[in-house]
Amino acid sequence: MHTTEHHWITTPITADILRGALDLEHTEHGVLPHRLPARARAQCVDGQLAMAESQPSGVRLVFRTRATAVELDTLPTKRVYVGVPPRPEGVYDLLVDGRPAGRAGVTGGNTLTIDLTTGTAEHQAGPVGTLRFTDLPDSVKNVEIWLPHNETTELVALRTDAPIEPAPDGDRKVWLHHGSSISHGSDAASPTATWPALAATLGGVALINLGLGGSALLDPFTARAMRDTPADLISLKVGINLVNADLMRLRAFTPAVHGFLDTIREGHPAAPLLVVSPILCPIHEDTPGPGAFDLGALSTGKLRFRATGDPAERAAGKLTLNVIQEELARIVEQRADEDPNLHYLDGRELYGQADSAELPLPDQLHPDAATHRRIGERFAELAFTADGPFTDRSA
Template sequence: MSQSWTTTPITTDVLRGVLELERGAHGVVPHRLPAWARAQCADPQLHLAEGQPAGARLALRTAATAVELDVLPTRYGFRGAPPRPEGVFDLLADGVLVAQSVAPTATTVTIDTTTGATEHRPGEVGTVRFTGLPAGDKDLELWLPHNEAVELVALRTDAPVRPATGSGRPVWLHHGSSISHGSNAEHPTGTWPALVALGAGLDLLNLGFSGSAVLDPFVARTMRDTTADLLSVKIGINVVGGDVMRRRVFGPAVHGFLDTLRDGHPTAPLLVVSPLHTPIHEDTPGPGAFDMEAMAAGRTAFRATGDPAEVAAGKLTLAVVREELSAIVAQRAATDPHLFYLDGRELYGAGDYAQLPLPDELHPDGATHRRIAERFRARVLGGAWGARNP
């Protein structure tokens, strides 16, 4: 007897953690920044990062025991570097991870780190399948890969679906760098923001953009105009690693970013997080770069190329950034009782680096993402920021 399938349109009614859907050649492409914001920046790195749907998931209420999703991912790699892990699809039933899958085919983009040239190899639409799911009505969340773009073509189930319950959960709007994006995490619900959100019953909207958390005004305006109960911004590593500003402009840029957030969220709990402990940039300015010796040895790693002597002239290091952020939050908190500061070294410090070193000197691995999430829950969710009453 043939199986009967229900096809459900993929719209924002069933997709959480994204701000816009773009019509693609085969289906819809999730975006974490709206088109007007994307149009204000030509940087390919930002477009690559915001198009990778970290934190995005299909949220369904259904009795289905089988789910199929037709997809066409785009996978990125660097010439001469070890292959990057394929993106994983995580399926949760009533909040419990029950299955994982990888798309069978993908478009691939290979980037030459010395010239910036790219090589595209088109892929074909494939299907990720999940069968043998628990019987009876349940909430299913199908988390999309955090580390590759994906075009969503068709969603099929063996029972009707409707948007999942739980829409009343507090919305946590977070912005940060590649660590918030999920770099080097093993799967989409293994990134530290996803672990925090799942453990605390928060509705996550992750605006972590790899290499691209540089206080862009269009990101601040996007956050200003997005409904949220809790906000957090993790600032610093991309500003230093990209060598994009000096101390003179960093402070006013942070103030301007926070001013914009407050225009839309005047009393929402707002947390500013400084950088995690990262030895290459603690006292050495950017720019950061690939470590070509490590690459030649078959290992991806990064290094700082700046001159510490230039800090006196205004170049930024992580130590300088923490000093600035702490002072800014202290100044503003005198008139903003809902603004909070967290030193990122409370999430991952020098002692953690000795025990769980950063494999590429920049990004945490899966075990470290879990530690960061545990620390965030202990130090933040139990405090005033987490004492929400939306």
């Protein structure tokens, strides 16, 4: 078989060809994109947060080139859960001039083996792998490579068969979003198929996704990162992690929401700011956390979650999703008089009772690929069209 000889050009991977990362860490292999800055990471040693923010949801290489072939060496960290069927390999999406043009994976990489019954994790080093896209159009074009949304990925080397240059940003607005594992991408089919990525495409905006699995906890360092990140449109989807982590009571929740919003407003005093309450999650609507793995399901090789709190504890200030829905709506209404660009969206408009009957959450907590598409389309319709809070009113 005849293979085409490419004369490869290696280009350093720097911030000017990356979108969606707030920080780049130089490692022994290359660079590791982070979605929280170093100062924020230094203020929390939680392993779940460290894993989530280093998984590059919404992070993509973006450049302009005539190249017909692109190679990217990466060192992924793949997660294996003991006793649970293997997770799908991380997916890389290729876009050419904004249109889907390929999808691929990378073999090799490190392995993180997690035992959910004991809470232990074991890290095993592995080899660098290579992603390859060929037969691209022989013309000047914008190329985007979206990194796996749920797989920590060190970028080792970028090679092309023609020079590259940073792509202009154009006049697209930047949408900065923070949420939980659902915003992070949970069980979406690919990095461009997470609900925020789909909504950004439909809304014609550039996404910075601070969806952090298990870590949408009103952390002040996340609010400061959002304050300091240039953005035109901002959204905050909060609730489910506070319930399933059983992190705080209502007395702490209300001031924490106000404080989070105050901090964002220090850097973005007039940007449209949308507060989104949780989507429907039947196990936690009226039952507090903590959430836990369903060990009965684990014993049969299935990953499922359950709520372990007592509904009667609501009276003592324990949080449920319904408590959070009511309080977020009240907080936004209270602040709206002096903040006309603050808006509220009930998450059950994105996924509610009828959706739950048709597309139930497979593990009781996370939406599947079809549901990500539905949530993304609904969000785009509610936020970016007609009188939505993100509609461009200057046109």
